[in-house]
Amino acid sequence: MDVSIVIPLFNEDESLTELSAWIERVVNAHQLSYEIIMIDDGSTDNSWEVIEKLRANNPNIKGIKFQRNYGKSAALNEGFKAAQGQVIITMDADMQDSPDEIPELRKMILEGNYDIVSGWKKKRYDNALTKNLPSKLFNAAARKMSGIQLNDFNCGLKAYKYKVVKSIEVYGEMHRYVPVLAKWAGFRKVGEKVVEHRARKYGVTKFGWDRFINGFLDLMSIFFVGKFGKRPMHFFGLWGTVSFMFGLMVFIYLTISKFFFDVTGMTQRPLFFFAILAMIIGTQLFLSGFIGELIARNSPERNHYLIEQKLGL
Ligand code: UDP
Numbered sequence: 001m002d003v004s005i006v007i008p009l010f011n012e013d014e015s016l017t018e019l020s021a022w023i024e025r026v027v028n029a030h031q032l033s034y035e036i037i038m039i040d041d042g043s044t045d046n047s048w049e050v051i052e053k054l055r056a057n058n059p060n061i062k063g064i065k066f067q068r069n070y071g072k073s074a075a076l077n078e079g080f081k082a083a084q085g086q087v088i089i090t091m092d093a094d095m096q097d098s099p100d101e102i103p104e105l106r107k108m109i110l111e112g113n114y115d116i117v118s119g120w121k122k123k124r125y126d127n128a129l130t131k132n133l134p135s136k137l138f139n140a141a142a143r144k145m146s147g148i149q150l151n152d153f154n155c156g157l158k159a160y161k162y163k164v165v166k167s168i169e170v171y172g173e174m175h176r177y178v179p180v181l182a183k184w185a186g187f188r189k190v191g192e193k194v195v196e197h198r199a200r201k202y203g204v205t206k207f208g209w210d211r212f213i214n215g216f217l218d219l220m221s222i223f224f225v226g227k228f229g230k231r232p233m234h235f236f237g238l239w240g241t242v243s244f245m246f247g248l249m250v251f252i253y254l255t256i257s258k259f260f261f262d263v264t265g266m267t268q269r270p271l272f273f274f275a276i277l278a279m280i281i282g283t284q285l286f287l288s289g290f291i292g293e294l295i296a297r298n299s300p301e302r303n304h305y306l307i308e309q310k311l312g313l
């Protein structure tokens with residue numbers, strides 16, 4: 001099979017028919033053998049009924065229906081597991097990504113020998129303040145932390161070699177950083193293609209303000225797991241020691257001033273205690289988060305999703 005198109009979707013019943021017709025047009029024009037895998041991530045609208053109807057008319061359309069909403073990463077993960085094409089292309093369901101890009105993306109993977117080609121929405125049709133600006137900041141941070149020179153990590157439109165999607169696991173909210181996961185797995189040849197971006201035609205965005213905070217925390221996870229995942233002591237050992245030494249010095253200072261100079265009731269003392277407390281709590285919280293992350297990565301349940309129904313898979 002030439003190409004698998006993996007589409008995660010959550011309440012997108014309005015666009016699915018139009019989207020799949022457009023994809024069919026493009027792949028037929030290029031005589032590509034294909035499958036479209038739609039992963040219904042717990043939609044509460046008619047998305048699944050629409051998928052069933054589409055499948056009845058075109059056996060190349062396949063579906064996975066989650067029992068509940070697990071998130072875009074989970075949907076991609078299951079789509080990747082099922083995909084059989086030589087090239088796998090992921091695409092949002094909201095018609096913001098153009099299916100016209102499919103042949104060129106596929107060509108870049110095959111002829112340019114890229115492991116991944118990521119779309120770059122150079123010109124965006126989203127809200128400038130709530131999306132475009134924060135996304136610029138994120139991309140700059142992600143570039144710096146991952147060492148991957150992509151302008152647009154979060155673009156839903158990406159193409160992968162078969163081997164890449166079979167070697168990585170996407171979970172949590174890591175769909176933003178799939179190229180980083182691939183890099184860890186040893187796939188380094190990452191290309192970028194400027195893609196046409198369109199305004200959302202139907203429905204509304206499924207990610208609210210928490211995208212910023214979750215995106216940031218995931219970036220931190222990516223960074224720490226990548227850098228210190230195999231040697232957490234190098235990070236926590238250092239900062240734990242620094243924090244402990246600071247606390248010890250303040251303690252010695254307090255002891256000396258009390259017993260040798262009889263200084264008591266200094267106003268800054270509560271401040272010192274507060275500082276130490278804050279540092280210790282900070283370190284503890286951070287450490288807990290990091291350990292939690294490492295445990296989660298090893299949990300056999302980390303990518304276990306209840307699938308209510310499958311079509312064609
Ligand atoms: N999506 C999903 N599960 C979710 C949230 C979103 O499968 O929990 C899908 C959504 O239906 C769409 C894609 O992920 O196909 C991108 O979502 P959206 O367009 O809302 O994100 P934005 O373009 O605003 O970043």
Ligand code: MG
Nearest residue numbers: 092094096200
């Ligand atoms: Mg969108």
